[in-house]
Amino acid sequence: MKQIYLDNSATTLPYDEVVNVVCESMKTLYANPSSLHKKGKEAEEKVNVARKYIAQKINAKEDELYFTSGGTESNNIAILGAARKNKRNGNKIITTRVEHPSVLECFKALSLEGFECVYLDVDEEGIVDINQLKNEIDKNTVLVSIMAVNNETGAKMPIEKIGEIIKEKNPDCLFHTDCVQAFGKIQIDVEKSKIDFLSVSAHKIGGPNGVGALYIRKKINILSPSYGGGQEKGIRSGTVNVSGILGFEKACEITFSKNTNHKELKEYFLNEILKLKNISVNSPKESVDNILNVSFVGVKSEVLLHVLESKGIYVSSGSACSSHKKEAGYVLSAMGRKPNEQDSAIRFSFGPDLTKEDVDYVLDVLNKEIPVLRKIMR
Incomplete structure (x- = not known):
């Protein structure tokens, strides 16, 4: 896999x-x-x-x-x-x-x-x-x-x-x-x-x-x-x-020396994700090229995280240093995000060797799994 x-x-x-x-x-x-x-x-x-x-x-x-x-x-x-x-x-x-x-x-x-x-x-x-x-x-x-x-x-x-x-x-x-x-x-x-x-x-x-x-x-x-x-x-x-x-x-x-630039790849990834509907983008335009935080409203972060994991995709629902604490969503809360946006947030953070092929695989999994999970979690 x-x-x-x-x-x-x-x-x-x-x-x-x-x-x-x-x-x-x-x-x-x-x-x-x-x-x-x-x-x-x-x-x-x-x-x-x-x-x-x-x-x-x-x-x-x-x-x-x-x-x-x-x-x-x-x-x-x-x-x-x-x-x-x-x-x-x-x-x-x-x-x-x-x-x-x-x-x-x-x-x-x-x-x-x-x-x-x-x-x-x-x-x-x-x-x-x-x-x-x-x-x-x-x-x-x-x-x-x-x-x-x-x-x-x-x-x-x-x-x-x-x-x-x-x-x-x-x-x-x-x-x-x-x-x-x-x-x-x-x-x-x-x-x-x-x-x-x-x-x-x-x-x-x-x-x-x-x-x-x-x-x-x-x-x-x-x-x-x-x-x-x-x-x-x-x-x-x-x-x-x-x-x-x-x-x-x-x-x-x-x-x-690498001077990795993921700007175009990030924009492509985001534009494709937005086609799923009911998406809240938490990363601002003025953000680094390697981090994209998105809320898949209607799907709990932890559930999606483990579904992606089963497909060989490893992501995070927030800071690894606070993921086991009750206040793990404090950043999005401070930004005024609603509870359902906080509970459905996923952070994608890119490495230097990420390719468009990798991104397309992730998008394919999201396109298949998000609609199914939303139906189950209604």
């Missing part, structure tokens, strides 16, 4: 070259980079080459990039560390209602520590309310955290405009952006967008699981929630994941 993986926003298949680099480095660069002997120094040198290469992709300097275990840890270190360090300057922090759970849970924790948490609204396309942001930033605001690309709908936030507004309203206010879904999909420039903290993850771009990075603008201090041996200049303690980092570097090299 044909196998088509359309859940690349949850995680990606590692590139063969990445697997080779990881396996080879586990055999040859096994020493701890913190060790003072020759083997340790060899590993450290390789890590720093990777650090410089990845930093360049966001127009950052080598000494501004810190390796972590992934996007969630990067978000935790940035948000908790920045807010706690600057609490004496103010206790107001701002985010949106559609952030990844790793951001929202940090805000929830900080609210218990006495921080005033403001959650910005989004419009029906999932784009943050810029005027509300302008009105909310004041002298007591120490941190704003807004994602670059939404993980469920692919909506692109106006990051450059947001950075400009933050620094105009309060030059001392710090700006964090979760770029896990944006990295390798759209151009990100930390200088141009006035970003102070930026989170990325390897497994979203064909790299290994368990490795990510956090950009911290030079001269900005935080109270890291990570305690231990003081690796990564005290920002993230724990033995450095050499093989994972080198796999991350290789994934970046491949991703940024």
Whole structure:
């Protein structure tokens, strides 16, 4: 049976070259980079080459990039560390209602520590309310955290405009952006967008699981929630994941050289899906080319997900990090979608090697199964 993986926003298949680099480095660069002997120094040198290469992709300097275990840890270190360090300057922090759970849970924790948490609204396309942001930033605001690309709908936030507004309203206010879904999909420039903290993850771009990075603008201090041996200049303690980092570097090299463009394929897919009738498109026009979120009204997401799975098609009903929670539909709810639209949403997220033949197979299955499921579920 044909196998088509359309859940690349949850995680990606590692590139063969990445697997080779990881396996080879586990055999040859096994020493701890913190060790003072020759083997340790060899590993450290390789890590720093990777650090410089990845930093360049966001127009950052080598000494501004810190390796972590992934996007969630990067978000935790940035948000908790920045807010706690600057609490004496103010206790107001701002985010949106559609952030990844790793951001929202940090805000929830900080609210218990006495921080005033403001959650910005989004419009029906999932784009943050810029005027509300302008009105909310004041002298007591120490941190704003807004994602670059939404993980469920692919909506692109106006990051450059947001950075400009933050620094105009309060030059001392710090700006964090979760770029896990944006990295390798759209151009990100930390200088141009006035970003102070930026989170990325390897497994979203064909790299290994368990490795990510956090950009911290030079001269900005935080109270890291990570305690231990003081690796990564005290920002993230724990033995450095050499093989994972080198796999991350290789994934970046491949991703940024491929320059995959799914725009035409996405438009074709969407136009064909709309022929099914009673379809609600949740991804806005201003969204990344690899994510399409659609509600097949009248068919429960979970039911359709498993029907597609039986045909060798793998999709998602939302964020993989919140799919087992009751509030899993909070993004579409914030966008004003009705309950029946939230309950019937499917996220298709394309990989770099998706073909028109693959899309046609998925469309054929949808055309056959959706009418049948709607009759059954009336």
